[in-house]
Amino acid sequence: MLTLSEVEYVASLACLELTEEEKKIFSQQLGEILDFFRQLDILDTEGIEPAFHSIPLKNVFRNDIKGNSIEHEKALSNAPQREGEYFKIPKIIGGGE
Amino acid sequence: MSYYTIIGLEVHVELLTETKMFCSCSTKFGSLPNSNVCPVCLGLPGVLPVINKKAVEYLLKVALSLDCKIPHRSKFDRKNYFYPDMPKNYQISQYDLPLSQDGFLEIEIDGNRKKIGIERIHLEEDTGKSIHTGTIDKSLYTLEDFNRAGVPLLEIVSKPHMSSPEEAGEYLKELRAILFSLGISDCKMEEGSLRCDANISVNKEDFPELSRKVEIKNMNSFKSVQKALFYEIKRQTEMIERGEAIQQETRGWLEEEGKTIFMRGKEMANDYRYFPEPDLLPLEIDRIWLEEIKNTIPELPREKKRRFVKDYNISNYEATVLCDNFALSKFFEETVRIYDKAPVITNWLLGDISKYLNAENLEITSTKLTPENLSEMLSLIDNKVISGKIGKDIIEEMLRSGKKAEKIVQERGLLQISDEEVLWNLIRKVMDENSDAVKEYLKGKTKALGYLVGQVMKQSKGKANPQITNSIILEELQKKTGEA
Secondary structure: OOOHHHHHHHHHHOOOOOOHHHHHHHHHHHHHHHHHHHHHHHOOOOOOOOOOOOOOOOOOEEOOOOOOOOOHHHHHOOOOOEEOOEEEEEOOOOOOO | OOEEEEEEEEEEEEOOOOEOOOOOOEOOOOOOOOOOOOOOOOOOOOOOOOEEHHHHHHHHHHHHHOOOEOOOEEOOEEEEOOOOOOOOOEEEEOOOOOOEEEEEEEEEEOOEEEEEEEEEEEEEEOOOEEEEOOOOOOOOEEEEEOOOOOOEEEEEEEOOOEOOHHHHHHHHHHHHHHHHHHOOOOOOOOOOOEEEEEEEEEEEOOEHHHOOOEEEEEEOOHHHHHHHHHHHHHHHHHHHHOOOOOOOEEEEEEOOOOEEEEEEEHHHOOOOOOEEOOOOOOEEOOHHHHHHHHOOOOOOHHHHHHHHHHHHOOOHHHHHHHHHOHHHHHHHHHHHHHOOOHHHHHHHHHHHHHHHHHHHOOOHHHOOOOHHHHHHHHHHHHOOOOOHHHHHHHHHHHHHHOOOHHHHHHHOOOOOEOOHHHHHHHHHHHHHHOHHHHHHHHOOOOHHHHHHHHHHHHHOOOOEOHHHHHHHHHHHHHHHHHHO
16 A cells, blocks of 8 residues: 555656545555565575666667658647647646646 | 855756767757657657667767766666656656766866866757747746757766866866867857756855755856856855855856846755666677777867977967867967967967957857968068058958958058158158157157157058158157257
8 A cells, every 4th residue: 555645746746636536546556566566576686687678689779860850740730739830838837737 | 264165067968960869850950940850759659769879979989088987888767757848758868877977077277287076977868949938937838849859968967076166167168178179069058059057065164064055057158157156155155154054955047137046945856766768778888899989089178288388389378278169279270280380370369369259259160260361461460561450450350251361451551551751751740740759758758759659650550560660760869869
């Protein structure tokens, strides 16, 4: 179980507003997810180098050569709002999140 | 009771790669907004970033030039936060395994050398550009241009080794000179390709517990970095004197008002929830690759400075000023190749030419002056075709128009008068009009000679040959002494 304040903190980081009911449900569910992963703690990892990726590859690069960008109009086509060549977005500070 | 200051700097540098950090969109500045974009840098779902090899090479060049350690293994991480200029809602950056760490940069203050430690240098991607209507807090809405989103960015974090705004200024100058000579960034603070945040704490001897580090943001020139630091030293010292404890906080510099204001406190510090970027594979930097990169590193400013002093017979100060500006030092060397009086070139570059560049806020490369034209002008002075004063008068037009000195001199009728007959007449006229000065001289006030020469120069609009003028006036005065 997560505490309600932990759930509220995680929700605020994710910019989510939760009802009291939802907070209770998530404190239970998130707690179960964490417990599931805690099973990993029983493994003895002494002396084993940490892995950063599950695929055993490294140094995958591209060369610094220009490719095609998408068309300007296409880039803006999914924008809920635009103004001229720009994406238009709601007020950043003090606006509704 | 004495105080001491601790300063550390965080510098962000946009790299001069052709393409972005994780996609092949162009990094060109000034393109149509939202035209250098693709699904990767727009943060559309289901796309995969791929690391730009050149950006890694550029970082390694900087790291080697700053004597950093380059760990064998490195990786990228996700830094999670919501802000509209980051369309993915996270920035790909590096957290616990940066590509390099633990180096140093040497600065020189009043002839004393000091090593400033480098904590780490890592790679990340730049954000988009937000345009607010009016100020950010009063703006009704914001416009976003994602052309800059994903441009490769270096973050260079110093250790808290600086103890004054002057040292911070020297560090920035030296760092920029190195980045310039490596050719990895254009380092324009005004255009945002080089940005700097500062951490500063003022401490009272024996009472360090009163002090916390304060971060300052929003400085857009080296001068404002120094001004902001001076302001903070004063503000924090006054707080300590009043017995107030300094809080850990982030403050913003307001250029027009010349002060910093509170932005956010420690309790509002972001929780970025870093984790290894699952879409990118780890990096392993092998020694062979590092050796290859090492071989591409050109002469660095501090080595160049020593060479200039040794080879060109100029002062340590002059060499420093020249080498701090990569373009200027290059121009200098190109001029030396065709006109061999290095000290004369130095005088002009650091004198009248720098004065013009500073006033117009230009680099020598963005003017029309060429090394060829400068050397020709200097030869005209050497050959007494024009006086040094005329040279000073026409240099600005040379910088602006790219015209040759000879052409400007002809157009303006500025060729030096060396014709003794012409000068003789002019000098007689001046002596008649200034009989007081002549009398003064005859009474033994030799200073009056300078005055008379000055008047001749003035009336001839600077064209009179000063040496000939001088000797004619002396001759005339001696005659008068004889008469008297």
